[in-house]
Amino acid sequence: MASSSSSSSSSSSSSSSSSSSSWITDPIVREREKYEVFLSFRGEDTRNKFTSHLHHALRLNKIETFIDDDGLSKGEEISPALFRAIQESKFLVIIFSENFASSTWCLDEVVNIINQSKKSSSCSQQIVIPVFYDVDPSMVRKQTGSFAVAFDKHERNFKDDNSQKVELWRNALREAANLSGWDSNTTRPEATLVAKIVDDISKKLNHVTPKSWQGGLVGIEERINKVKTLLASGSSQDFREVVIWGMGGIGKTTIAKALYSQISGQFEASCFLPNIRELTQDRGGLIRLQQEFCLKVMGDRSLHTLTLTPLMEFPVDRMLQRKSVLAICDDVSDPSQLDALFEGSSDHFGPGSRVVVTTRDKNVVSNFQVDDVHVYKVDPLNDDESSQLFCRHAFKMELPLEKWQWELSNAVIRYAGGNPLVVKVIASSLRGKNQEYCGDKVKKLGQVPNADVLKLLRISFDGLEDDEEKDIFLDLACFGNLPYFALIGILKTCYISVDSAISDLLGKSLMESETRMHDMIREMGRDVVYQECKAEPGRRSRLWKAEDVIHVLTNDTGTETIRGIFLRMTDVRDRDQLQLSPTAFVKTHGLKFLYIDYNCSLKRIDLPDGLHSLPNELRFLHWERYPLKFLPSKFDPRNLVQLNLTDSHVEQLWEGDKDIPNLKVLVLDGCVKLITIPDLSSAKNLEVLSAKRCHRLLQVPPSIGHLYHLIRLDLAYCERLKTLPSLKRLTSLESLDLTGCLDINKFPEISSIKLQTLNIGGTAIGEVPSSISGLSSLREFRLIGCRKLERISNSICKLKSLKLVDLKDCSRFESFPEISEIECIRIYGFKWNSHKRAILLHNGTST
Structure with missing residues (x-):
């Protein structure tokens, strides 16, 4: 276009380091739009x-x-x-x-x-x-x-x-x-x-989309047409609900996605809500489900802040009554999920609306007040369809060519029982293998009952030749409830080839995408761990169920077999506190990661007699609300890669100096009792240091100034922090946040040419010096609430990458240097024409 709107925010006003994203557990990732x-x-x-x-x-x-x-x-x-x-x-x-x-x-x-x-x-x-x-x-x-x-x-x-x-x-x-x-x-x-x-x-979208979307699918059109027939029965103006019902892996979600791509354009409003069971597992999940529904069906992002329950108390009810709506609810596991969306009634939708539900339990719609709920039990693949699907994934052809391939195909068809996921998993495990290898694998199929899906799916797991790949798969299966980027951060602290391993798992159909594993596959992986020792959780390699973690930690039954522990306190039942003995971790010598997450829970962990030790093999330690003043004195953190003690009671991490050469991420946010940060001279590889809201923190060690790999330094709202050491040697620093450091009165000594975001809002800084010209990559400069700020050096005009300066609530600041060399910059809160307003400067001219 010849012109573009100047009212929207710069698309590049915020950025993050690609080099550090692997280690930060909470990055905001924007998906590529199509x-x-x-x-x-x-x-x-x-x-x-x-x-x-x-x-x-x-x-x-x-x-x-x-x-x-x-x-x-x-x-x-x-x-x-x-x-x-x-x-x-x-x-x-x-x-x-x-x-x-x-x-x-x-x-x-x-x-x-x-x-x-x-x-x-x-x-x-x-x-x-x-x-x-x-x-x-x-x-x-x-x-x-x-x-x-x-x-x-x-x-x-x-x-x-x-x-x-x-x-x-x-x-x-x-x-x-x-x-x-x-x-x-x-x-x-x-x-x-x-x-x-x-x-x-x-019309053209509805014509072309299904064919491109359905590439590689077998037998999909026949099953879609059966659902369409149910949706079309009765009057076109009636409300109708169809349930797509069947076992895991049978293709319910696949059918629903293809159906949506074909018919969504025929409705005035439509939405596809995926993974509802998973979305609503955590606290607040039903509210997020309501928000997602409003955002998708109404196309209004302002509704994404909705917190009302029930949903239909919101005016969206009246909006939908005037529209024909298509809502596809994928993987519904409980009636409450549909109640949260529709209050069990069809009265909230306009004439001709349709609701499609995919579920393993057809009784989830029992509360829905619709006279005639249509249920489609997904048909398993017939022999021809199974053969075609198997051959595509095993031999990259439509039909077998040789006798042994026919025999192999027929054996797998009998074994899979028409389950397309099972067919695909077995076929992928045989891809590229010779006749002898495939024959041996097929002979083993007959030893496992056809109904035993977990053992069936384990074939693909057993086919993994790399032990590290097996461990990564089991971690993904057992700890899939963790935030995805936290989990990837954990994996990268423990293994060398995480990205290539995930790529291999995708190729073998053990993962559906980089972020998602099918329920059946996940259960198979967890069953592998369960089989390690059925009677005693402490002898298993991974603990993710709250009851198993509690059993091991309260009874001191841990062993060196345990590699990882994940405890979400919201999953703890029948007790308000969890009291551990000092020796809870003494026997867990092989523990590589420990993740304790409160997720807004009021329950707590108590260590009334302290803690003797933590395993020295720990790579990843995330313990929110850690209850003690120090980490155990016997703990050697030299293997730690990430340490997160958010909202903990620590006054200092440890007494004396510790060798921490592998530490990349240190998060101490909300540690309101923290007095000092330890000497970090040995933390040569530290990339992220975050100590937000540490209200008693008086100083940071001078050694911070020598962390050459530090990318992000966040000391926001450390109100008692008065000075900073020189940061001139932080050549890798990309983000510095001093927001709310009320007693900082001197502009930080910093010269990193990589610095992209600088936030000194709410400080007592009175002047931005000429040295700011050295920050050649600076894109965002925020000074909100700098009420003592009087002057910004004219050198700021040399920063050609600068896109945003925020000067809101800077009451003493009166004039901004004339901009001529910066092509496009937004300045917010600047006094102009005797009243505050945001302006856009382009080549020195306000518009």
Whole structure:
């Protein structure tokens, strides 16, 4: 586009270090967005008219649409983000208008769109749709009228150095104008034109999406059609609910996803709510489920702050009564989950609405007040379908070619009993193996009853040749309730090849994605650990059930076999406190990680007689609300990679100095009794040091100034902290947060050229010195509430990467240096024209 909105926040105003993300347990990760429609238009012609109307209509129809309102088109060339949006969009809509050709940006966009559409494959073909808004198609095709005037100017401007570029533009316009599209002069009024374009895209989406989504699936259409028949029975204006019911791995979620992709465009509002059972396991899960429903079905992010229960006390009830709604609720395990969404009633939806539920227990809808709930029990794969699925994954072909392959296929078909997940897992374990190997594996299949799914799925686990891969798989299976990035952080403290191991697990169908493992696979992994010792949990390698952890720690039955312990205090039943003996961990010599999470629980762990020791093999120690003043004196932390004692009672970590050469992350947030941080001279590899809200902390050790690998330093709200050591040697530092350090009155001595975010809000700093010019990578500079701040050095104008300065509530600050070298910067809270307001400066001019 030729122009972009300046009202939105900079898309690059916050960043995080890729080098440290593996070790930080709570990063915010933004998923890569993909779009169904990309809108290309001349901003000053149609942004606030036709384009805005079309964009609004597409959103109402739940069609993911990219429109450049985020300033991506600033500059002379198409940004990587904008080019990626073109690549990832299914439909590329070009809105030609009177002044379209006068913008070189718009012309470059058309060239990219045409080129990208030619590269797209048949299974993911991109469709270009031209819209001629108040211009004749021949004007675009032949470049007459205003297009001729624009190109005459381009010919003069590019005559000497880039004349070929003009010809590329002309060819691209001719190709685009020759495509089938829409003409505003023949389709009137404008509302009709918008409606027809949206309807056309919706129909094409419903036509093409299932085929691309269903690549590699077997027998899916037959099963989808059975669900469609149930949804269509009775009057089209009736409310109808269909339950997709069956055992784990039978394909319930797969059918539901494919169904949603085919029919969601036929409803005024729609949403797919995945993994409901998992989402609602934690405290507050039902509220998050309600929030997710509101966000998806209404398309309004403001509803994501909803905290009401029941949901229908919120005005969303009245909104939905006027709409036909499709809601697909995946993996429902309890009636309360549907009650939280719909209060057991269909009265909240408009005529023609449909609810689809996938579940292992068809009784979960027993509370739903619908006269006739339709249940579809998922059909197992027949022999032909099973054979086709097996051959695709085992031999990369549709049918067996040799006799031994036929025999192998038939044996697996009998064993799997029509369960597609079981077929896929076995096939993947045999992929690339020779006849003898496969024959031996098949002979073992007959020794296990067909109903014993856990043992069946263990075949793939036993096929893992690397012991480290097996351990990583068991950790993922047993500790899957941990936050994903915490779990990955744990794995990377204990193993060398985590990423490649996960890639192998994906290839062997032991994981569905990098972040998700199928329920049946997870239960199989946990059963492997259970089989290590059925009678005594203390002799197993991993403990994740609260009752097993409590048994081991209160009875001192731990052994060196235990590698990991995870205890979520919200899972502790029938007791308000857990009292441990001093010797609770004495025998657990092999323990590599210990994770104790309170998750808002009021229950506590008491150590009335202290703690003799912790295992010296610990790599990862996360113990929220640790109850003692010190870590055990006998504990040697030299193997620790991550230490997190958030909200603990520690006054100092340990007495004297300790060797901590492997420590990468140290988190002491909310340790309100903490007086001092120990000497960190030996922590040469420390990347993250966070001690937020340590209200009694008076000083930090000078050794912090020598942590060359430190990436993030967070001392926010340490109100008694008065001084900082020199930070000039922290050459890797990317983020420094001193928010709320009320007694800090001197700008920190820092010169890291990698520093991207600096927050000194609420400090007593009165001046930002000229040394700030050395922070060449600085993007965000926050000074909110610096009420003693009077001056910022003119050197700040040299920071060409700076995108945001926040000066809200800086009552003594009166004038900001003149900006001329920084292309685009936002300054918030700056006094301008005698009243506070946020302004955008572009090349020194306020807009």
